[in-house]
Structures are given as structure tokens and as C-alpha cells.
Amino acid sequence: MSLYAQSLTCIRQDRLIFNAVDLSLNPGEILWVKGRNGSGKTSLLRILACLLKPATGIVSWNGTDIEEDPEHYKENLQYVGHQDALKMAMSARENLEFWSDYTENSTVDQALDAFQLQPIADHPTQILSAGQKKRSNLARLIACPAPLWILDEPVSSLDTDYIGLFKDLLEKHVRNGGMALLATHQDLSLSRVRQLDLNQISEVAR
Amino acid sequence: MRSFLALLKRDMLLAYRQGSALTMTLSFFVIAVTLFPLGVGPELNVLARIGPGVLWVGALLACLLTLDRIFQADFEDGTLEQLMLGPLSIEFIVLTKIIAHWVMSVLPLIAITPILAISLNVHADGIWAMIFSLLIGSPVLSLIGAVGAALTVAMRRGGVLLSLLVLPLYIPVLIFGVASVEAAVALMPMAPHLMLLGGLSLGALVVCPFAAAAALRLAVE
Amino acid sequence: MAIDLHKYANPTRFLRIANAIFPWSIVTTVVLLATGLYLGLFVSPADYQQGETVRIMFVHVPAAWMAMSVYSMMAVSSAAGLIWKHPVADLSAKAAAPIGACFTFLALVTGSLWGQPMWGAYWVWDARLTSMLILLFLYLGYMAVWGSFEDQSKAAKAAAILVLIGAINIPIIKFSVDWWNTLHQPASVATMDGPKIHSSILTPLLIMGLGYTSLFVTIFIIRVRTEILGRRLRMLRVNQLQE
Numbered sequence: 001m002s003l004y005a006q007s008l009t010c011i012r013q014d015r016l017i018f019n020a021v022d023l024s025l026n027p028g029e030i031l032w033v034k035g036r037n038g039s040g041k042t043s044l045l046r047i048l049a050c051l052l053k054p055a056t057g058i059v060s061w062n063g064t065d066i067e068e069d070p071e072h073y074k075e076n077l078q079y080v081g082h083q084d085a086l087k088m089a090m091s092a093r094e095n096l097e098f099w100s101d102y103t104e105n106s107t108v109d110q111a112l113d114a115f116q117l118q119p120i121a122d123h124p125t126q127i128l129s130a131g132q133k134k135r136s137n138l139a140r141l142i143a144c145p146a147p148l149w150i151l152d153e154p155v156s157s158l159d160t161d162y163i164g165l166f167k168d169l170l171e172k173h174v175r176n177g178g179m180a181l182l183a184t185h186q187d188l189s190l191s192r193v194r195q196l197d198l199n200q201i202s203e204v205a206r
Numbered sequence: 207m208r209s210f211l212a213l214l215k216r217d218m219l220l221a222y223r224q225g226s227a228l229t230m231t232l233s234f235f236v237i238a239v240t241l242f243p244l245g246v247g248p249e250l251n252v253l254a255r256i257g258p259g260v261l262w263v264g265a266l267l268a269c270l271l272t273l274d275r276i277f278q279a280d281f282e283d284g285t286l287e288q289l290m291l292g293p294l295s296i297e298f299i300v301l302t303k304i305i306a307h308w309v310m311s312v313l314p315l316i317a318i319t320p321i322l323a324i325s326l327n328v329h330a331d332g333i334w335a336m337i338f339s340l341l342i343g344s345p346v347l348s349l350i351g352a353v354g355a356a357l358t359v360a361m362r363r364g365g366v367l368l369s370l371l372v373l374p375l376y377i378p379v380l381i382f383g384v385a386s387v388e389a390a391v392a393l394m395p396m397a398p399h400l401m402l403l404g405g406l407s408l409g410a411l412v413v414c415p416f417a418a419a420a421a422l423r424l425a426v427e
Numbered sequence: 428m429a430i431d432l433h434k435y436a437n438p439t440r441f442l443r444i445a446n447a448i449f450p451w452s453i454v455t456t457v458v459l460l461a462t463g464l465y466l467g468l469f470v471s472p473a474d475y476q477q478g479e480t481v482r483i484m485f486v487h488v489p490a491a492w493m494a495m496s497v498y499s500m501m502a503v504s505s506a507a508g509l510i511w512k513h514p515v516a517d518l519s520a521k522a523a524a525p526i527g528a529c530f531t532f533l534a535l536v537t538g539s540l541w542g543q544p545m546w547g548a549y550w551v552w553d554a555r556l557t558s559m560l561i562l563l564f565l566y567l568g569y570m571a572v573w574g575s576f577e578d579q580s581k582a583a584k585a586a587a588i589l590v591l592i593g594a595i596n597i598p599i600i601k602f603s604v605d606w607w608n609t610l611h612q613p614a615s616v617a618t619m620d621g622p623k624i625h626s627s628i629l630t631p632l633l634i635m636g637l638g639y640t641s642l643f644v645t646i647f648i649i650r651v652r653t654e655i656l657g658r659r660l661r662m663l664r665v666n667q668l669q670e
Binding site for chain 1: 208220426
Binding site: 350353357358360361364367370371373374375377378381382385388406409413414417420421424427 | 561564565567568571572575576581584585588589591592593595596599600602603604606607610
């Protein structure tokens with residue numbers, strides 16, 4: 001299992017966001033994507049999550065271009081974006097049950113335990129706080145297990161205790177042979193982390 | 207199959223929990239139809255004459271009000287992109303959501319049509335024809351509407367544009383739907399009209415999920 | 428900049444051909460329209476039933492032809508734009524739409540002016556007029572989609588999807604409207620066909636048709652050139668912003 005991307009270029013609304021980004025990711029590794037606002041962190045993550053087509057360049061999973069076999073790639077990937085992807089009219093448990101059902105998994109209770117959501121799991125998501133919603137969203141990572149995690153600002157609106165909890169889960173995932181791509185402004189001081197700085201890349205390109 | 211059922215179940219559950227939206231659509235339908243007797247006068251012959259057309263137009267407009275619900279909420283809270291990363295193809299996601307929309311938003315409209323038809327003095331044969339023609343023709347409303355909803359999902363103020371895009375495409379259904387009811391009232395065979403409606407439904411079933419899926423890909427990018 | 432953004436919007440070949448055609452298309456437009464109008468308005472005989480009003484036909488019928496053919500052309504170039512992702516294909520559909528809408532509008536106005544003396548009313552729900560009206564709605568929807576997206580490449584794709592759906596639907600709409608019209612046909616309405624077309628009428632009609640086509644080409648070239656220049660200007664601005 002490995003993710004590999006070569007000379008990715010992203011153009012949004014005729015504007016060049018980034019150019020010639022190369023990266024690779026192997027089991028047991030975390031890649032921390034850094035860069036200031038507008039440097040294209042989210043766009044890069046969305047390209048790698050199959051949600052955006054790059055203007056040039058290829059992304060390959062296990063040596064196969066993901067354009068050729070997107071279904072297989074999507075099975076191996078969990079993406080957490082800015083939005084919570086939660087239905088306000090359903091409880092956290094119902095939301096997770098839906099996602100695990102939809103992706104044909106069944107580890108909802110485990111996920112609720114991992115993010116300490118059991119006490120609030122049956123309230124409508126509407127009344128939860130921003131941090132509780134974020135945890136409910138992150139719980140999808142456990143409820144629908146996949147080797148590759150693509151995480152866009154996963155710890156925003158979490159307090160320090162839960163950031164620690166999330167960090168432990170992330171490191172455990174990687175220790176067990178998973179891999180993760182992470183875009184965040186905060187330094188999580190993770191072990192075994194490599195960095196990709198989009199600011200530097202755009203400097204070189206100029 | 208499990209994914210399909212999970213999505214169908216979720217969409218129906220959400221529609222059920224947000225029941226106020228359905229109540230509003232039904233009320234709109236009733237009020238819109240009520241306006242016609244007030245506008246043209248209470249003469250029963252006139253009402254019986256225009257009844258089928260009024261009911262079809264009313265159902266069509268009421269359906270239009272519900273279209274933005276097909277994709278809008280899922281698009282805004284990021285659910286749509288997560289669905290796309292799941293095992294179902296986008297075309298299938300679209301189809302599932304269209305089925306849920308038809309069952310939860312259009313079927314109730316059909317269910318109250320007979321009552322409204324009686325209030326407009328539509329002949330008893332016409333009421334049956336009305337139900338049949340709506341059952342066979344209304345999937346077109348959901349299917350074509352889904353294309354319009356997908357095209358306008360990423361827009362602010364998409365609602366007005368949605369009606370501009372969708373209403374001209376609804377015209378054939380309207381014409382054949384009303385014609386079948388009028389045929390039934392005139393004691394003529396209505397099967398040809400219903401078959402044409404069925405043909406429209408099947409044609410839309412083939413084309414629309416693909417068009418809507420292409421439009422959704424565009425919206426998510 | 429390491430990457431040349433201009434290659435995304437530099438349809439040199441199109442511009443070269445367009446510039447070569449342009450002066451000729453102006454000349455042919457003027458000559459054809461002048462000849463067609465002269466033949467139609469002065470030379471061709473008045474209709475024995477409709478009198479002089481029949482001459483509206485020479486403005487009306489070619490406009491209706493153009494309304495249909497411009498939409499077909501938009502459908503073809505949108506399909507080309509979706510399949511081969513050629514930037515000029517999208518632009519050409521976009522540039523053609525308002526011209527097609529104008530022809531449709533012209534056909535509607537002249538149709539209703541013609542209808543007044545013939546039917547005694549400015550608007551009769553005649554099958555052809557109704558279909559034209561629906562076609563106008565389709566044009567307006569198409570133009571509204573272009574106006575509603577900020578990202579032009581997205582607008583191009585969305586508009587292309589819409590125009591293709593519309594193109595599939597037009598025959599169905601036409602069929603259903605014709606059929607609706609035969610169901611509800613009031614006895615007094617005459618058809619616009621009239622008697623068999625004589626060559627003294629057909630010739631100016633065809634010349635007018637060619638004149639309209641040539642007029643379309645002329646305006647089309649102006650519009651596409653403007654679109655291309657507009658896109659280049661945008662590119663320059665964006666590049667300036669990034670440097």
C-alpha cells in the first residue's frame with residue numbers, strides 16, 4: 001500500500017494555486033501539509049481524495065492511477081473535510097450508523113467509545129457544541145475503517161484534552177500500518193511525521 | 207444494495223423528521239388550487255372544465271417547491287462529497303435520492319388530489335384518471351427536477367433559476383397528463399395518453415440520472 | 428511563472444479563420460438582406476387571400492428557421508466542448524445563445540403581427556408560436572446559467588448539460604404541443620402554410636434565409652472575438668495578481 005503523487009498542478013478559476021507538487025506516503029507514515037491561507041492545502045487534499053481533478057499530474061495508489069480505478073481507491077480512503085457531514089435532525093449514533101451502513105461496515109459502538117461520545121450519542125446533533133460535532137464527525141474514521149486518512153483541519157474547535165485523544169488515535173492508526181495526510185495550522189508534535197510545505201513549493205516555482 | 211437501502215432509509219427518515227416542509231408543500235398545493243375558483247368564479251361547469259388542468263399545474267408547481275431539497279442540504283453540510291466517496295456511483299446516489307424525493311414529497315401530493323378534484327367538481331372518472339396519470343407521469347417531475355436541482359445546487363438564489371430551467375421541460379408531461387384526464391371525462395380511451403406518459407417517465411429515467419450526476423460532479427469540484 | 432496560462436485561451440487558429448471570413452460575411456449579409464427584402468417586399472406578388480400582409484413572412488419564417496438551427500448548433504458545439512474540452516466550443520455556444528434568442532424573439536413578434544390581420548388577435552395559441560415561445564424560455568434559461576456561475580469553466584459545463592437536455596426535449600415538446608393544439612384547435616384558426624409556395628415567393632424566402640445566416644455568422648464572430656479577448660484580459664489580471 002502506498003500513495004504517490006507526481007507534479008500536481010491546481011488551477012482554480014484561472015488562478016494557479018500550486019504547481020509541481022510531488023509527494024509519497026507509505027504505511028506507518030504521517031504527512032503534515034503546511035502552508036499559509038490560500039496556499040492550496042485544502043485543494044491538495046481534495047485532489048488526493050478524488051474530489052477535485054488536478055490540472056496536470058497524476059495520483060497513484062499501489063502503482064495504479066486513481067483515475068483508472070477510483071472505486072478501489074475510495075474503499076481505502078476516509079476523508080474528513082471542513083464541514084461536519086452530519087445531519088442535524090439525527091443523533092450522532094444515527095449519523096454514524098448511516099455511514100457505517102452505507103460503507104458496509106459495522107463498528108459504530110467502537111467509534112463512539114473511541115471519541116467518548118456515548119453519553120451524548122442519542123441527542124439530536126443540532127444541540128451539540130461545535131467540538132462535540134467535530135468529534136462525531138471524526139468518529140467516522142473508526143466507524144468506517146480505511147488505511148488512508150485524509151484530514152483537513154481535524155482538530156479545529158477541539159479543546160486540548162480531545163486534541164490529545166485524537167493524537168493518540170492517529171498515532172495508533174499509523175502504528176497499526178495505517179497512513180495519514182494532515183493539514184493543520186497547529187503543531188500536534190506528532191512522532192514519525194514528515195512535512196510538506198506548500199509555501200516553499202510556490203517559492204521555488206516562481 | 208446495503209448502501210442503496212441505507213441511503214434510501216436515511217433520506218426518508220430525514221424527510222419524515224422535517225415534516226413541516228411536507229405540510230407546507232401540501233398547504234401550498236391546496237391554497238394554489240383554491241385560488242382558481244376565487245379567480246374564475248364558482249360556476250361548477252367552468253370548474254369541471256378547467257379542473258384537470260388546474261390540478262396538474264398546481265401539482266407541478268408544488269413539486270417545484272420541493273426540488274431544492276433533493277441535493278441542497280447534503281451539498282451544504284458536506285454530506286454529498288462523503289456520499290460520493292462511498293461505494294455507490296454518483297448516478298446511483300442521484301437515483302436513490304430521486305426515489306426518496308418522489309415517495310416523500312410527490313406521493314403525498316397525489317394522495318390529496320382526489321379531495322381537491324372533488325372540490326373542483328371533476329367527474330368521478332376524471333378523478334381516477336387524475337390519480338393514474340399523476341402516478342405514471344410524476345416521476346418525470348422528480349427526474350427532470352433533479353437535473354435542475356443539481357445544476358443550481360451551488361448557487362445562492364438558485365430557486366428562481368431552477369424554475370426557469372425546469373418548467374419548460376415539464377410541458378410535455380403537463381399536456382399528456384391533462385389530456386388523459388380529459389379523455390377519461392369524455393369517456394374516451396385514456397390508455398394511449400398513459401402510455402405516452404409512461405414513455406416520458408422511462409425516457410427521463412434513462413437520461414436524467416446521468417445529467418444530474420454530471421452536474422453534481424461540477425458542483426462538488 | 429513556470430506555467431503558461433495562455434495556452435488555455437489562445438485559439439489562434441479560430442481567430443485567423445474568423446478574421447479572414449469577417450469582411451466577406453459583412454458584405455454578403457448586406458447584399459443578401461437587401462436583395463431578399465427588395466424581392467420580398469416589392470417584386471413578389473401579394474397573396475390573393477392575405478393581401479400585402481403576407482410579406483411579413485419574409486422576415487418571420489427565416490427567423491424561425493434560425494431560432495431552431497442556432498439551438499442545434501449550440502447543442503453540437505456544447506457536446507464537442509464536453510467531449511473534447513475544446514475551449515472555443517464552449518465559447519461559441521455561449522456567443523450564439525443571445526443571437527438565437529433574438530431570432531426567436533423576432534419570430535414571435537413578427538408572428539403575432541402577422542396573426543393580427545389573419546386571426547384578428549395578436550396572440551393565438553397556435554402550435555408553432557407556442558413552441559417558439561417555449562424555445563425562447565430554453566434560450567433564457569441557458570443564458571441565465573452562464574450568468575449564475577462565477578467560475579467560467581463550471582458555467583460552460585453546466586450550460587452544456589442544460590442545452591443537451593433541452594435538445595433531447597425539443598422534439599418531445601414540439602410533438603406534445605402540436606398534439607395539444609390539434610386537441611384544442613378552434614375552428615376559426617387558419618394555418619400559416621397558405622397555398623402551395625410559388626417560386627416568386629420561395630426565392631426571396633431562401634435569399635432571406637441565407638441573409639439571416641450570414642448575419643448570424645457576422646455577429647457570432649464579433650461575439651466570439653469579444654469573449655476570447657475578455658478571457659485573455661482575465662488571464663492577464665490573474666497573472667498580474669500572482670506576480
